[in-house]
Amino acid sequence: MTQLPPVPAPLSAESEIEPEVAIRVRDVVVGFGQKLVLKGLDLDVRRGEVLGFVGGSGTGKSVLTRAILGLVPKRSGAIEVFGQNLDELRGAQRRALERRWGVLFQQGALFSGLTVLQNIQLPMREHLQLSQSLMNELAMLKLDLVGLKRDAADKFPSELSGGMIKRAALARALSLDPEILFLDEPTSGLDPIGAAEFDQLIATLQKTLGLTVYMVTHDLDSLYSICDRIAALADGKIVATGTIEEMLASGHPWVRAYFHGQRARQLALPQA
Amino acid sequence: MTSLQPKEPATGAPQQNEPRVSGESSPDGTRLLLTGLWTLERSGAMEAAAGDLELIGAKAAAHGGALLIDLAGVAGLDTAGAWLIDRARARLAQAGAVVEVRWAAERQAILLDQAHYRSFEASAPRPGSPLVNWLANIGETLVSAGRDLVAGVSFLGEVVASLLRALSHPSRLRPTSITYHVENFAFRALPIIALINFLVGCIVAQQGVFQLSRFGAAAFAVDLIGILVLRELAVLLTSIMVAGRTGSAITAELGSMKMREEIDALRVMGLDPMEVLVTPRLIALLISLPLLTFLAGISALFGGLLVAWGYGGISPEIFLARLQNAIGLNTFLVGLIKAPFMALVIGVIACLEGFRVQGSAESLGRQVTASVVKAIFMVIVVDGMFAMFFAAIKY
Ligand SMILES: Nc1ncnc2c1ncn2[C@@H]1O[C@H](COP(=O)(O)OP(=O)(O)OP(=O)(O)O)[C@@H](O)[C@H]1O
Ligand SMILES: [Mg+2]
Numbered sequence: 001m002t003q004l005p006p007v008p009a010p011l012s013a014e015s016e017i018e019p020e021v022a023i024r025v026r027d028v029v030v031g032f033g034q035k036l037v038l039k040g041l042d043l044d045v046r047r048g049e050v051l052g053f054v055g056g057s058g059t060g061k062s063v064l065t066r067a068i069l070g071l072v073p074k075r076s077g078a079i080e081v082f083g084q085n086l087d088e089l090r091g092a093q094r095r096a097l098e099r100r101w102g103v104l105f106q107q108g109a110l111f112s113g114l115t116v117l118q119n120i121q122l123p124m125r126e127h128l129q130l131s132q133s134l135m136n137e138l139a140m141l142k143l144d145l146v147g148l149k150r151d152a153a154d155k156f157p158s159e160l161s162g163g164m165i166k167r168a169a170l171a172r173a174l175s176l177d178p179e180i181l182f183l184d185e186p187t188s189g190l191d192p193i194g195a196a197e198f199d200q201l202i203a204t205l206q207k208t209l210g211l212t213v214y215m216v217t218h219d220l221d222s223l224y225s226i227c228d229r230i231a232a233l234a235d236g237k238i239v240a241t242g243t244i245e246e247m248l249a250s251g252h253p254w255v256r257a258y259f260h261g262q263r264a265r266q267l268a269l270p271q272a
Numbered sequence: 273m274t275s276l277q278p279k280e281p282a283t284g285a286p287q288q289n290e291p292r293v294s295g296e297s298s299p300d301g302t303r304l305l306l307t308g309l310w311t312l313e314r315s316g317a318m319e320a321a322a323g324d325l326e327l328i329g330a331k332a333a334a335h336g337g338a339l340l341i342d343l344a345g346v347a348g349l350d351t352a353g354a355w356l357i358d359r360a361r362a363r364l365a366q367a368g369a370v371v372e373v374r375w376a377a378e379r380q381a382i383l384l385d386q387a388h389y390r391s392f393e394a395s396a397p398r399p400g401s402p403l404v405n406w407l408a409n410i411g412e413t414l415v416s417a418g419r420d421l422v423a424g425v426s427f428l429g430e431v432v433a434s435l436l437r438a439l440s441h442p443s444r445l446r447p448t449s450i451t452y453h454v455e456n457f458a459f460r461a462l463p464i465i466a467l468i469n470f471l472v473g474c475i476v477a478q479q480g481v482f483q484l485s486r487f488g489a490a491a492f493a494v495d496l497i498g499i500l501v502l503r504e505l506a507v508l509l510t511s512i513m514v515a516g517r518t519g520s521a522i523t524a525e526l527g528s529m530k531m532r533e534e535i536d537a538l539r540v541m542g543l544d545p546m547e548v549l550v551t552p553r554l555i556a557l558l559i560s561l562p563l564l565t566f567l568a569g570i571s572a573l574f575g576g577l578l579v580a581w582g583y584g585g586i587s588p589e590i591f592l593a594r595l596q597n598a599i600g601l602n603t604f605l606v607g608l609i610k611a612p613f614m615a616l617v618i619g620v621i622a623c624l625e626g627f628r629v630q631g632s633a634e635s636l637g638r639q640v641t642a643s644v645v646k647a648i649f650m651v652i653v654v655d656g657m658f659a660m661f662f663a664a665i666k667y
Contacts, residue, residue, distance in 0.1 A: 112632030158631020
């Protein structure tokens, strides 16, 4: 067996010895060729919170997510997840950590050669020792949880609509009951009712499983309804973090434009 | 009712974190005490413990009395654990026991509710006798082969129509695109095709000289090389190489465009994929393959000449003089005439298979393989038909 770090009991908050901060990003620089996308970025994601991550298109939100996940090399800086520096983790430790996060990619990234059910079971099959029948049941349960119909189970990704792909990909991200959930624009491509359900689902999962959710989003509704804190990215740095009220009070021009724009104002009105 | 107070959960050693079940009977019924981590971290042990839970529960229920599943000692719970516990509860209840889950923490209760037991009626795989399945497979294969043929012919018709349209409106010919593809299909393929033909020329010459010298007819090796290379080998080897190299590339390219809806994008922009994608590639192939065949023939003859000289002692002057006697313009033309037909066969199969790609990466791989295999097969079939044709007209 791999020497797993002492497992935190997700439900007994008293016995928590691990740090408050789930993801700590310090002075991270990422670039492609000549162009720097992230220029010394700092970010903390606290345990058990839903962090909404906003920024204009092409500012590097996906790039930061990929850098945290180790998919894009960084030029300098440090990234810690659960207090472990990612650069120092090797082999089994790294895999143990990867089991503790689930990722919903912007395009879903479902395996096209596998059915939805097989997609959800793939991580279980690789990491766990469960009987096939239990894996089937758990995968179906995840499908139910994300609000997919049961007949979607045997479909291939190419036969799904955009919103169904999102849900199936979320079900796969949840298949190992991770502690951190990375979501890259989870509600884009969903109808408003579906998006609200999705938000609610994430909020419920976050409460019951004690999930930490890192959510890249453009969806103001999500920011208002489920995000505990918001971080805004502009010019390769975090220019503002805080609750929605703090964002509304921010003086940064882009943040002002974002939270006081035409669409934002309609949402903000009832709160004002 | 003191017996129903929750037990103090054991803490400390990691052993304690293993999911466990213990039964405890009392006059009121049986308490099933769950301890440890009921999470996927302990996947195997948790599934086993859930089995125990059902067993112990069923046994206790047989003695009568209510069952109480006590969650107070559960150190951690996730959806999988909640599912297993609630599944055990539901199954025991189904068997007629009175079951109650108690002392769940607030979050555990929400979790148990979220992951409450529901049956997923398994979509059982269609049973059937192996014989029937086997026959059905044969039938499906035959039908799909028939469909292939029909699709191929109708695609060929479309291709020819679009080629003719392009030729009658030269302004729609897209010279840039054609030049680009000729560079890819011919110019970049030349080194490897020339090399392969050169080597085959060498081998044919060596075998020719070696075998024929036993009859004192080594000089006839030149006739052998000239006729074999120009009539058959050059065009056949070139076509097979092009099918493998260019045919697969065309299928992969069109297939991935199909997968990403790029072809649909062309269509909705009012562009005909046939005209934009297929025709330039086919015209480029029609230009490339004869050129390559010609150069392949030269390079094979050159290889033959070198080996005949070095191994068979036939000097280049004699080689060339004999070659002139042995072959006529017709020998050369027989090879070259076949080239455009081979190009058409390869191009049509490659494009057709490319358009057949469905959404998955796997299907792309399958279609590329099919394209190469079918193209090589058809190249050889067409070559055989030409051999019969030329023999019949004594050309
Ligand atoms: N592999 C790559 N090579 C070169 N440049 C890249 C690469 N990936 C991203 N970039 C660049 O990095 C910048 C940030 O891209 P990123 O995908 O992170 O944007 P984003 O903030 O997620 O935008 P969106 O909201 O549209 O998804 C863009 O300018 C993009 O061109
Ligand atoms: Mg992005």
